[in-house]
Amino acid sequence: MKKNQLIALxxxxxxxxxxxxxxxxxxxxxxxxxxxxxLKVSYEVDGISLVYDxxxxxxxxxxxxxxxxxxYFLSQxxxxxxxxxxxxxxxxxxxxxxxxxxxxxxxxxxPEGGFIGVSFNIGIDPAHNITGALPNNTNNNNMEWPEPMxxxxxxxxxxxxxxxxxxDTLYGFNMHLGKNENLVKVEIYAPVxxxxxxxxxxxxxxxxxxxxxPYTYNFNTDGNYTMADSLAMHKISSNGxxxxxxx
Amino acid sequence: MKKELCYLAAAFFLVxxxxxxKKDNKTNEVPVVPYTPTPYQLKVPAGFPQPVLPDFNxxxxxxxxxxxxxxYDSIVSSNGLRxxxxxxxxxxxxxxxxxxxxxxxxxxxxxxxxxxxxxxxFGQVNALDHVPIGDFTxxxxxxxxxxxxxxxxxHPQYPTLFYQAFNVSDVGAITHDELKYKISYAIIQFVxxxxxxxxxxxxxxxxxxxLTPEEMDGYITYYTExxxxxxxxxxxLLTSNTYNNTGLDTVFTGxxxxxxxVTGNPNDIGRFSAPSLRNxxxxxxxxxxxxxxxxxxxVEFYNSGVHLNSLNIxxxxxxxxxxxxxxxxxxxxxxxxxxxxxxxxxxxxxNPDFLxxx
Numbered sequence: 001m002k003k004n005q006l007i008a009l010x011x012x013x014x015x016x017x018x019x020x021x022x023x024x025x026x027x028x029x030x031x032x033x034x035x036x037x038x039l040k041v042s043y044e045v046d047g048i049s050l051v052y053d054x055x056x057x058x059x060x061x062x063x064x065x066x067x068x069x070x071x072y073f074l075s076q077x078x079x080x081x082x083x084x085x086x087x088x089x090x091x092x093x094x095x096x097x098x099x100x101x102x103x104x105x106x107x108x109x110x111p112e113g114g115f116i117g118v119s120f121n122i123g124i125d126p127a128h129n130i131t132g133a134l135p136n137n138t139n140n141n142n143m144e145w146p147e148p149m150x151x152x153x154x155x156x157x158x159x160x161x162x163x164x165x166x167x168d169t170l171y172g173f174n175m176h177l178g179k180n181e182n183l184v185k186v187e188i189y190a191p192v193x194x195x196x197x198x199x200x201x202x203x204x205x206x207x208x209x210x211x212x213x214p215y216t217y218n219f220n221t222d223g224n225y226t227m228a229d230s231l232a233m234h235k236i237s238s239n240g241x242x243x244x245x246x247x
Numbered sequence: 248m249k250k251e252l253c254y255l256a257a258a259f260f261l262v263x264x265x266x267x268x269k270k271d272n273k274t275n276e277v278p279v280v281p282y283t284p285t286p287y288q289l290k291v292p293a294g295f296p297q298p299v300l301p302d303f304n305x306x307x308x309x310x311x312x313x314x315x316x317x318x319y320d321s322i323v324s325s326n327g328l329r330x331x332x333x334x335x336x337x338x339x340x341x342x343x344x345x346x347x348x349x350x351x352x353x354x355x356x357x358x359x360x361x362x363x364x365x366x367x368x369f370g371q372v373n374a375l376d377h378v379p380i381g382d383f384t385x386x387x388x389x390x391x392x393x394x395x396x397x398x399x400x401x402h403p404q405y406p407t408l409f410y411q412a413f414n415v416s417d418v419g420a421i422t423h424d425e426l427k428y429k430i431s432y433a434i435i436q437f438v439x440x441x442x443x444x445x446x447x448x449x450x451x452x453x454x455x456x457x458l459t460p461e462e463m464d465g466y467i468t469y470y471t472e473x474x475x476x477x478x479x480x481x482x483x484l485l486t487s488n489t490y491n492n493t494g495l496d497t498v499f500t501g502x503x504x505x506x507x508x509v510t511g512n513p514n515d516i517g518r519f520s521a522p523s524l525r526n527x528x529x530x531x532x533x534x535x536x537x538x539x540x541x542x543x544x545x546v547e548f549y550n551s552g553v554h555l556n557s558l559n560i561x562x563x564x565x566x567x568x569x570x571x572x573x574x575x576x577x578x579x580x581x582x583x584x585x586x587x588x589x590x591x592x593x594x595x596x597x598n599p600d601f602l603x604x605x
Contacts, residue, residue: 136295141482142487142488146481149471159562161562172560
């Protein structure tokens with residue numbers, strides 16, 4: 001390298017260094033990083049962790065069943081302040097219980113402070129429960145509730161098999177929820193305090209809670225298929241308010 | 248000094264140094280044609296989600312051009328076969344039955360594959376880019392790789408295209424495996440451009456046309472509990488990309504074991520990839536083994552032929568309304584088929600960009 005090039009290079013380096021200095025001076029003193037919250041969902045059936053396609057569970061009505069698929073949305077995920085007002089943290093999230101990466105998400109930039117609980121809907125809130133209102137991606141599209149049936153989205157697809165009443169034939173069950181009147185509103189009261197750093201909020205869905213309290217749901221008598229059966233959907237959605245627990 | 252001004256000055260100095268540094272270099276190995284592939288912009292149709300494209304095989308104009316030539320060229324085989332032998336544009340890039348190991352396999356169409364998560368009837372292959380690797384086997388192209396290299400080198404266009412698409416100036420200087428991958432990658436770049444989005448159904452969804460009363464009735468059967476086709480063949484891509492046992496069989500041997508052959512999970516016995524029903528009118532025969540010749544046969548199967556006692560039967564198939572068959576009338580069935588035919592996209596099969604290059 002020739003001498004004049006070397007000088008040019010040196011000047012360049014000096015300039016670059018000064019760029020950096022200047023930048024630091026211009027910026028205001030950084031505020032301490034805000035908190036974040038990672039919400040993690042796990043699944044169980046009355047304390048037994050979820051294993052797919054295995055006829056090992058029994059619900060309150062005594063149906064012997066297995067689980068094949070569990071996909072659902074949470075929406076309007078909010079923190080509840082002590083005055084009962086809610087701070088919306090995330091519009092919606094899609095869960096597929098079989099795909100680990102979908103079963104947690106992180107909310108950034110939570111200001112320091114305390115909250116008395118967490119609230120959300122299982123399903124999509126009415127303002128977005130219109131076909132095409134959610135971002136266009138394969139997960140959302142597969143949850144579409146057909147236009148000829150009113151449009152919007154499936155709130156949940158919970159599917160599996162059960163032994164019929166005579167105990168000799170395996171039938172499928174499809175607990176599908178949709179339609180605004182079946183939105184499940186959940187509030188979990190347990191104080192959370194944010195003071196920098198990441199806070200992990202663990203929740204468990206107990207699948208058996210879908211089948212009891214207030215309605216003991218029996219696949220043989222209440223129906224093994226809920227879609228387009230408004231009474232069946234009403235029972236399942238009413239049972240849904242306490243499927244989640246925080247621990 | 249302002250931050251922007253400062254970076255500008257720095258950039259200026261860099262420009263000053265760079266050419267003078269280069270002058271010190273003695274050898275000049277810049278090729279005659281510079282390697283500057285042009286990114287290919289995949290046109291995502293209105294209403295379609297964004298496809299997930301792999302970083303390892305980015306679409307380029309040159310790659311798509313090379314791939315299109317190779318797709319239609321039997322240079323890749325020792326037996327005259329080429330992709331187009333089994334993937335015929337007029338049949339939405341499908342073609343009847345292929346017999347492998349004494350078993351029938353229905354050749355699937357090639358359409359909108361940029362949106363699929365996995366491929367083939369049991370989801371054997373996870374990356375679309377790797378599907379053609381399976382074609383370099385004795386059952387398919389059975390190529391002699393040395394001959395293939397020689398043919399490509401002697402070809403008037405391929406050497407330049409391989410350079411422009413992949414920076415490979417001599418296909419003889421890379422390994423045979425590398426060459427197979429380059430060929431596959433180029434062909435798949437072309438396959439990713441095979442997008443069908445202009446059927447009558449697409450235009451109906453966009454409120455540009457109305458369906459006939461028969462088609463509309465079929466649409467309602469399809470998209471309600473009456474026929475319940477939408478759970479597995481729904482939304483704009485007309486597939487849920489799931490694996491399901493629809494109750495075609497009760498005994499499972501060979502290919503009929505389906506997804507189980509990939510996962511080894513007994514719960515996957517009899518489960519098959521739910522295909523998109525786009526262009527279904529053109530892709531007979533139907534099902535993984537092509538057992539049904541016509542759409543009437545398929546609809547009659549869903550109407551009255553489902554084996555409810557099949558192992559791992561999909562939960563959707565045992566709804567109360569289905570336990571005694573769908574109970575569709577002759578008119579219901581005809582209308583459902585009329586609707587299925589609105590999924591045919593003639594502008595797709597006649598798109599000049601998808602036909603053999605001249």
